[in-house]
Amino acid sequence: MxxxxxxxxxxxxxxxxxxxxxxxxxxxxxxxxxxxxxxxxxxxxxxxxxxxxxxxxxxxxxxxxxxxxxxxxxxxxxxxxxxxxxxxxxxxxxxxxxxxxxxxxxxxxxxxxxxxxxxxxxxxxxxxAPASEAAATAEVTSPSQRAGLQENYDQYELTVIQQSAEQGYHAYQVEISLDEQTMLKAARVFMVFEVLEQIGEVIKSNPPVEALENEDFEQHFLVTVLSKIDAAEIEQRIFKVSEISHVDIQVVEVEKYKQTQEPRVEEAPKTRSAGQSSETGKKSAGKKPSEGNKTIRVNIERLDVLMNLFEELVIDRGRLEQISSELKNSELNETVERMSRISGDLQEIILNMRMMPVDQVFNRFPRMVRSLSKDLGKQVKLDISGAETELDRTIIDEIGDPLVHLIRNSIDHGIESPEKRRQAGKVEEGTVLLKAYHSGNHVFIEIEDDGAGIHKEKVIQKALENKVATEEEIEKMSNQQIYSLLFSSGFSTAEQITDISGRGVGLDVVRNTFESLGGVVSVDSELGKGSRFSIQLPLTLSIIDVMLVEIGLEKYAVPLTSIVETAIVNKNDVYSAHSQKVIDFRGKVVPLVFLSETFEVPREETDDEFYSLVIINKGDKVAGLVVDSLIGQHDIVLKSLGNYLSNVFAISGATILGDGQVALIIDTNSLIK
CATH class of the missing domain: 1.20.120.160 (HPT domain)
Known part of the structure; x- marks a missing residue:
């Protein structure tokens, strides 16, 4: 097979x-x-x-x-x-x-x-334990009776039995028990039905046929069969099927069932013989026609192919929109607008098809927390909320391992031992809260513990030792920025590294993974009260909204999710601080990044007295991207640069614009330090 x-x-x-x-x-x-x-x-x-x-x-x-x-x-x-x-x-x-x-x-x-x-x-x-008296008494009854199985017949079925008896058929109620060790129960049931249909007609089963096929029963089932063969031979034939432990055959007494049942309102068909199709008999087994399942399994590769085809459609849509605006033909404009609306709806449907609840990732954590807390001798409760929040499958596939690392950190180095918690006036059982929720075009995942928190002074001391930051830089940092130093490579404040985790060990990998998905990670803490890691992720990675900008003769795309706003500033408002050009923007010092220098774009110098800026953020850090001009907002398809161009600085991919030009997509996280 x-x-x-x-x-x-x-x-x-x-x-x-x-x-x-x-x-x-x-x-x-x-x-x-x-x-x-x-x-x-x-x-x-x-x-x-x-x-x-x-x-x-x-x-x-x-x-x-x-x-x-x-x-x-x-x-x-x-x-x-x-x-x-x-x-x-x-x-x-x-x-x-x-x-x-x-x-x-x-x-x-x-x-x-x-x-x-x-x-x-x-x-x-x-x-x-030995069987109780009640169980011993129950042995007198048949297995199916102990299982609570009883057969009842409606008026139609009784009429069928009566009319078949007139043609020389006997109606038998056959009780069959499968061996306790039977693994393929459905296969055994099928073989029993085959035997019975060779000698007569099965008109009813309990449980119904569908439940038997799905193995939704214990070891016992009842079958009503119409046959001209005597009961002893039927029993003999059934026992030829392996793994049958018990067979009991009783003749159906129609009068007994007539006395115990209310007649049905509808009139039964006038004729029905035992020679009719067995399918009809099975349908009479008291089952309603089953409604079709509302969901189907689809291989994810098919959805990927569908998404790729739609991405090509988005590119052609952009081209059509551009041609339409150039030709200024009203009928063409109307058709293109209608196509844009329809493809927009189609885009939403396809993206929703790829969405999966984060429960797919979260459901592995309760068991992990149970095992870890036992290993560490701690009492930890995991509270999960927002598990129904949906994310694109490509993101779901990537976030599992980083979240495992953060939860391990919270349990190993966040939550204290029961003794220490008792001394600190806390309940012995610590809590780790795992929460997901939507906000705009983002999904936020938070991991919060009520443990010891992060010791800020230790972080500063370690940062200075490892030369991650200077004293001057640390003085200007907020508490949250200091805690974020934990994400620096090889950084750890753990007094000893365990095989489970060390707070800080590997956190740079966690951050890099989330940032590669277009996400941002931040951490906040209060000493003695606990810590909270917050991850901001885009809903999808395939089709994104961007602001197209121009630098020289080249076009670049800046993801809208990282843009705070756009601005035009006078060159006279630009100052120099620590060899960095900055502006005072809404009371905040914003460093400028000249993209023409970053990407070495050839361009002619102009005596324009203004800079066009795109203000971007990464957590609580901001920067201003200096560009030549702002083109406008567009839906674009994110295409990979391939293996050969995987390490291009500050570029996360490319897209094909409506006029056939290729625009590079800027990785804004790389531009903010």
């Missing part, structure tokens, strides 16, 4: 089920008496086991099966969900995640699971 076409779906669904198991286990730890949570974990584990067995990943299926046995004991209240038991289940989940990761990386999904399997089996044997 060729599984390659199903592999992507298997990996994606496995990851979803593992995440669901993680989430529900964390809930169970806080609400140990809630057995419905155990049921959710069991269902996810059971589905994962079936998928793994179908795909031939034996280690994955075997480990999930053992984990399922422990969950079954929890579900039936034969085992308490203690922290020790949940820890062992979490260990099993860790191994399952490793196996799925190996499969996703092209491996065979092999792993030594003997240790964790032995621990799961020990839990099963150690806590296997």
């Amino acid at each position: 060729n599984h390659s076409e199903y592999l992507d779906v298997f990996i994606e669904e496995s990851q979803e089920h593992l995440q669901a198991i993680n989430d529900h286990l964390l809930q169970l730890e806080n609400d140990q008496r809630n057995l419905s949570i155990v049921g959710e974990v069991f269902r996810s584990a059971h589905t994962l086991k079936g998928m793994a067995a179908t795909m031939g990943y034996e280690d994955l299926a075997h480990l999930t099966h053992n984990m399922e046995n422990v969950l079954d004991l929890l579900r039936n209240e034969k085992l308490d969900p203690s922290t020790e038991v949940i820890d062992i289940v979490f260990e099993a989940v860790d191994d399952l995640e490793e196996i799925v990761t190996d499969i996703a990386g092209g491996g065979e999904g092999k792993r030594d699971i003997s240790n964790v399997t032995a621990r799961l089996e020990a839990v099963q044997q150690g806590d296997g």
Whole structure:
């Protein structure tokens, strides 16, 4: 069997089920008496086991099966969900995640699971309590009765049974139980149905056919079949299907059901024989026609192709707008305007299709915080808000690791030990708040802890030691700017570096990652009260709003998200300070960056007495870009410069303008120091 076409779906669904198991286990730890949570974990584990067995990943299926046995004991209240038991289940989940990761990386999904399997089996044997009196009494009843399965027939079905009896058919209610070890329940059900349809007509099942196909049942199900063969032979044929543990066949007594049921208002069809299509019989199984699923899975590569095609359309749209404005033809103008509106709506739809909730990243953190706090002997609670906030998939893919680093920092070097918190008059349990929210065309992600905070004097001392800044520069800095020195390369105020993190170690990489996505990172802190890291990110990276500017004969694009405002200033208002030309703009000293010098653009000197400025910001820092002229605002498509031009200073990409010219996109973060 060729599984390659199903592999992507298997990996994606496995990851979803593992995440669901993680989430529900964390809930169970806080609400140990809630057995419905155990049921959710069991269902996810059971589905994962079936998928793994179908795909031939034996280690994955075997480990999930053992984990399922422990969950079954929890579900039936034969085992308490203690922290020790949940820890062992979490260990099993860790191994399952490793196996799925190996499969996703092209491996065979092999792993030594003997240790964790032995621990799961020990839990099963150690806590296997004898069956209670109630359970012993229940053995007298059939498995399906214990599972709460009972068959009822409506007026139409009873009419079918009666009319079939007139043609020599017997109506049997067949109760079937699958073996507890059965991995592919749906396959066994299918084989049973095949056997029954060879000898008669299946007219009803409980649970309904759809639930059986989706394995949404325990081990037992009921089937009503019309056949001319006697019950003993039917039982014999069913037992030829492997992994069947129990078969019980009863004749359906129509009169008994007629007495216990209200007649239906609508009139039943006048004729229906057992020889009619089995599909009709299945539809009569009390199911409403299922509505189609409102969502579909689409490979992200297809969305990338769609986005690339639309980007080409945006470029052509710009060209058409330019031609239209030059020709001044009213009909052409109207058509181009309509095309612009429609393509604008299309652009919004395509961008929304690529948006994903940050929950995709956030949902891995509760489990990580639990493990870290245990390792460090700390009590830490993670509060998450705004997980439904959406970001472009390309950004989502990149922000996971930097956020992991910041959260590790908060727990390792932010949150104090329970003893120190008690001495400081705080509650023993520290809190890390992870928050996401929209603001304009940006998404903000904040990580805040109520720990010890950052010691400003230590930061200054370390900055001077590492020659990150001079005393003169530090004197002019605000507190927030001093804390931002933590993002300098190799900077750390940690007294000792741990294998988990050192506040400052690697923070330069965190900042660089966010800035490469067009984001800005800032940090604020209050000693003894805690720290807050704030990340500002653009909603999308593909199609952006820019201000087009001209320098000499070249055009450049400045992203609108980094522009504070534009201005025209008199050259006489420019001063020199520390070998840097600056202006006093709205009571603030703003350094000037002459782009013609930065990018070495050939241009003729003019005796114009004014400078055209684009005021940009990066956090609380600002600068003024000096350009020759401002062209105006445009939607542009961000194109990569390719591998050969990946290190061009202060340029993040390029775009093709309506007239076919290439304009370079300025990375404003690189221009502010």
